[in-house]
Amino acid sequence: MTGFDHLGFLGFDTFGTVVDWRSGVARSAAPFLDRHGIGVDPFAFADEWRALYQPAMEEVRSGRRPWVRLDVLNGENLRTVLARHGVAVDELPDRELADLNQAWERLDPWPDSVEGLTRLKRRFAIGPLSNGHLAGMMRLARFGGLPWDVIVGAEIARSYKPTPETYLRSAEAVGLPPERVGMVAAHNDDLKAARACGLRTVFVRRPHEHGPAQTTDLAPAERWDVVVDSLTEAANALGCP
Incomplete structure (x- = not known):
């Protein structure tokens, strides 16, 4: 051309x-949400998690925060979303949070x-x-x-x-x-x-x-x-x- x-x-x-990304994240989130009794639709959870994506990157783009990789930002955002829904995030096994954060690598x-x-x-x-x-x-x-x-x-x-x-x-x-x-x-x-x-x-x-x-x-x-x-x-x- x-x-x-x-x-x-x-x-x-x-x-x-x-x-x-939406279907893949929801698929990984569904058993996690069910296992911990978190009453959120998996697709709504994926949307809520993704909504924090741009604001988190803007902290880096603006220079307000030093460079960090996207997996770090996604992990922080995951904890934020869970806390919004009343989850005691610090009581969850780190390996479960890490595995759910890797949903972004299983799309x-x-x-x-x-x-x-x-x-x-x-x-x-x-x-x-x-x-x-x-x-x-x-x-x-x-x-x-x-x-x-x-x-x-x-x-x-x-x-x-x-x-x-x-x-x-x-x-x-x-x-x-x-x-x-x-x-x-x-x-x-x-x-x-x-x-x-x-x-x-x-x-x-x-x-x-x-x-x-x-x-x-x-x-x-x-x-x-x-x-x-x-x-x-x-x-x-x-x-x-």
């Missing part, structure tokens, strides 16, 4: 774009993801350009069969998207200028920040990322370079066999 012929790397938002790919990534990989180097930490991204890839070439993103940059450093240092890490990198995401804000850094943009609609009542990112907010409904459609649009 014109404009993508010179690209050497496609970076992918992962949580929501490549994998279904199913969307049905089109593995096939689409496999095809895109035939033409481009590919990898997560995610806020996830390296070890978590590795384990998530092994869980879901995601065929990454490399892992870049927040831990490489020691900064969280959508700060420019996350995109620019990721491009530098794969040895390419920003104009030879594409960002693939289901989130308009992610693509807006990537475009401002010189990256090409691919918007993938994921209308059920946040469940059946989703109201955000249902349509492209700008004229992204490519707009598709799946990663297999992205492979078609970018001329990948």
Whole structure:
């Protein structure tokens, strides 16, 4: 496709774009909630946990807090959500909390993801350009069969998207200028920040990322370079066999 012929790397938002975080977190949370008598719907629990994601990262982005990995933030947020529901968190076994926190590493790919990534990989180097930490991204890839070439993103940059450093240092890490990198995401804000850094943009609609009542990112907010409904459609649009 014109404009993508010179690209050497496609970076992918992962949580929501490549994998279904909501269903996976709810699946891991359900037996934990049941075992401890916590009367919260597992999907509502996943939503509540995820709602703390951006505020926690903003503490780091703003400089109010030194760099810490996403698994640390997720673990702190988990304890916050449990405490909100009257759970005596300090009385829970650490191993149970750690295992539930690793729910973010046991997320199913969307049905089109593995096939689409496999095809895109035939033409481009590919990898997560995610806020996830390296070890978590590795384990998530092994869980879901995601065929990454490399892992870049927040831990490489020691900064969280959508700060420019996350995109620019990721491009530098794969040895390419920003104009030879594409960002693939289901989130308009992610693509807006990537475009401002010189990256090409691919918007993938994921209308059920946040469940059946989703109201955000249902349509492209700008004229992204490519707009598709799946990663297999992205492979078609970018001329990948």
